[in-house]
Amino acid sequence: MTASLSAPTSRTAWLERWLSQLPAPSGPLAAVQERGREALAQQPVPSSRQEEWRFTDLSLLQDLPLAQAAAAPSGGAMSSEAGVLRLQLDGRTDPLAGVELPAGLQVLSDSELAQGLGHTLAATGCEHHWPVELNHASAGRVLALRLASRSKLKLELHSTAQSGLLPLRLLLILEEKAELELCQKIVAQGSGLISLVLEAHLARSARLQHGLVASGQADAALLAHLAIEQEPESHLALSSVTVGWGLARLEPRLVQVDGQASSTLRGLQLVGGRQIADTHSHVSFAGPEGQLDQLHKAVAAGHGRSVFNGAVQVPRAAQRTNAAQLSRNLLLSDRARIDTKPELEIVADDVKCAHGATVSSLQTDELFYLQSRGIDSDQAAGLLKRAFCEEVLRDLPPAARAWCPIEQWQLEDA
Amino acid sequence: MIRPDAPVLLEIRDLHARVEAKEILKGVNLTIRAGEVHAVMGRNGSGKSTLSKVLAGHPAYTVTGGTVHYRGENLLELDPEQRARIGVFLGFQYPVEIPGVSNLEFLRVATNARRAQKGEEELDTFAFEDLVRDRLKVVQMDPAFLDRSVNEGFSGGEKKRNEILQMALLDPLVAILDETDSGLDIDALRIVAGGVNQLATPDNATLLITHYQRLLDAITPDYVHVMAAGRILRTGGKELALELEERGYDWVDQELAALAGEVA
């Protein structure tokens, strides 16, 4: 593992191999694909020498099968029960084929797409991030939707990867006062990589509640960028849960373009075995009176490794910003490792910015109290772990909460 | 109620225990038979809570000598959860707050663990709610406390009532109540003491750790023990507690000094 890290040639060989076997650019994203491939050919694969990737080793990727996965057997709409639009995203087939769109929901036209795609990535400063370029290089489709002013919708997106590479690209435009509850489930059932790039633009007074639940396995990786632009008076509640991935890197990137919006971020990542979970969040306030309420939690067992980096930018224009960030970590093994770091850049003087980080193990007195009531130590530990996670899970939309059978999540001890 | 022929529930012989390198229990002897109520009194720091935690199996305490038998079984080799399941209950001096764990679920899991041990069937959520509502009456506790996290934000007195609620659900044979009276207001003390009396039967026993006569006015002890420097220095009937109330603990120093002299 370390040997390949120090040998730059072998580190990029897999990427060159992968690039060379990609099908020629085609479809609505052909131009994007071309640019992404060029960028990847130039840009080195992130390594621990870069601050942003210091703790997160991407070497797992070189051993993964990265051929584009074959289309899943069932594409398109799954069902659409009262008030919920449920779509299957497999990166290949058209998720909207045969679907009657609910009132207020439209697919972006080609010209709108050309204009909108990449806008929020640029606004949140991540359009050239390596995982984004990887998505650019490979994604052949984008699900690009607009929710009309004052419309309300519940949307469920399901993606299951058997093996190989699954690139997912989303663009969501919420017009004024539109309200979207988005529940997104990503499951890796085999070895491979899931690349997700989501852009969302929230117009004035729009509301987006996004619950992302991603469960993987030891030989699967998830690279996700969630870029969101908020206009004043808009509300964002983004809750993410990752569990089971050999490698999961999540980058929520938010910008409040004129401040005066509210953002709630909730994150939970669980690692065991030799898994790595890394959340790099980035919130920037480009105007006054913005609010952020962020809670990030991690559970690390075995030799697992959890990384959290929470950047918050409060420039001079962002007076009266009120931001709170808390990172809480549960360390279940002395071989696991947790790195957590707030990164506050505060230039404005009239602001409230609180941040904190805690790392603790299961409390002996709490365990003993439960045991003294006849609850065996494993079950007691399970109750305490669940209690720790619950603080994030309870903020998921109900549909997404139901995708978190926390009793069944086993964190490998080895 | 003292019956010399009643079965022995708990037999403690020459128990020594330490926490880290510090020896705290230095030879405790105590025999408890079914139907009896024992009170243990003594100065702050004399080792009362330590004794209770050693009996319950707290991992911070190491037994360095002596034996404890519960109904003939070696209690010290059992895990804390096994001790609870076979009927040993500790009402904590400082009940622990567990944010995020629902009190109702906690009570149900605990009750079912004890029931399984007794060969009784597991109660589902509905059956358990019926039981818990009935048991709440023992301590006149508001059902609203069931929906909160275990002890989280409970007042001192509310925590103590929650302890007795657990006792009422777990139906122990030996209940060790560590300062259950502290933090209770006058009415609550009467209610909690009434609850403890209600739960007492000829088949079980109670060990009350307390500083005050007022609890013993409400729950009449058969024996009163005075603990000092990690052992039981004197044992008497309920009148010993009255004597302590009057004389305080100064005499303890003389007896300890005398004991030290004997050893020297």
Ligand SMILES: Nc1ncnc2c1ncn2[C@@H]1O[C@H](COP(=O)(O)OP(=O)(O)OP(=O)(O)O)[C@@H](O)[C@H]1O
């Ligand atoms: N975990 C511990 N670490 C260090 N010292 C301890 C620990 N637990 C108990 N002790 C010490 O052991 C002694 C006995 O404590 P214990 O809590 O048993 O007293 P107590 O008789 O219950 O007192 P109180 O009446 O104040 O409740 C005290 O000096 C206490 O400081």
Ligand SMILES: [Mg+2]
């Ligand atoms: Mg005490």
